[in-house]
Amino acid sequence: MTGPLSIRGTTALVGLLGDPVRHSLSPLMQNAALQAMGLDWAFLALPTPAPQLAVVLEALEAMQCRGLNVTIPHKQAVAALCQELSPLAKRLGAVNALVPLPGGGWHGTNTDVEGFCAPLRRQGTNWSGKQAVVLGCGGSARAVVAGLVELGFASIQLAGRRPAALEAFLQDCQSWAPQLEARPWDSSDGLAAALGQADLLVNTTPVGMASASDPAAAQACPLSEPELSCLRPETWVYDIIYTPRPTQLLQRAAARGCPGLDGLEMLVEQGAAALRLWSGRSDVPVEVMRQALIEALPSA
Known part of the structure; x- marks a missing residue:
């Protein structure tokens, strides 16, 4: 970055809709990228309560949001x-990026899948035919499962603690993810067997995420020591949490010799994919975005 962000009368708006969004690091990385690209845009976190979502979208369209x-x-x-x-x-039934349409309104797409896959592709591993275990069955898990399907995984074991949510997830996704199987997390023997055969373990739960209101939260790990002991040293462990770095899961997996990835790369890559869509440019400075986040995030 060459200096502070300059806001002028010509500056166009891009942003993030959510509730809450005060904690978001997206403005840091996106504004660093915009400045490096020489775009006269500014990226803002825009708190949007659910009842006002439609009104906010209409207003942003009228404001020529990019x-x-x-x-x-x-x-x-x-x-x-x-x-x-x-x-x-x-x-997926989920949108995380909006692009304005020339005739009005919004085109909705999802860059979370690309963000999840990009770090795995960079490892130089052929993931086709491999086995994966996914912890959690919330919204993030859908993008993860879609990414695993795209990478060619032959088996995807989904472990969740809420039977109804697990069953609903399976029903929604199995038509496009036939290799997906649901596994109750309290079925310890079955989970242990799946972990022992996994080539990749992905945590999509918030367990282990640093919290300003609960500092002890960062000391939690989604897997118990007996469950961790099932992992082979060659099993990749991917925790989509990015604070702290590294998480307890990644620290404990590394102690067993397991290579790891955290959620910072997914955050950077999904943001870069969105910026390519908005700008129509391929020269998005991913390393600038990554460095802006690394400087902002605390280490464990």
Whole structure:
């Protein structure tokens, strides 16, 4: 970066819709990228209560907003407000990026899948035919499962603690993810066997995430020591949490010799993919975005 962000009368808006969004690091990385690209744009976190989502979208369209990211709790609801959806967004039922359409309204798509896959592709591993275990069955898990399907995984074991949510997830996704199987987390023997055979373990739960209101939260780990002991040293462990760095899961997995990835790379790559869509440019400075986050995030 060459200096502070300059806001002028010509500056266009891009931003993030969610509730809450005060904690978001997206403005840091996106504004660093915009400045490096020489774009006269500014990226803002825009707190948007659910009842006002439609009104906010209409107002931003009128303001000629150049693009939006969408986060919790709006990824599903915003899909119904889009004039068109990408095939991926339709399949997932979730939108995290909006692009203004020339004729008015918004095109909704999902860059979370690309963000999840990019770090795995960089490892130089052929993931086709491999086995994965995914912890959690919330909204993030859908993008993760879609990414695993795209990478060619032959087996995806989904472990969740809420039977009803696990069953609903399976019913929604199995048509496009036939290799997906649901596994109750309290079925310890079955989970242990799956962990022992996994080539990749992905944590999509918030367990282990640093919290200003609960400092001890960062000391938690989604897997118990007996469960961790099932992992082979060659099993990759991918925790989509990015604060602290590294999480307890990644620290304990590394002690067993397991290579790891954290959520910072997913955050950077999904943001870079969105910026390519908004700007129509391929020269998005991913390393600038990454460095802006690394400087802002605390280490464990």
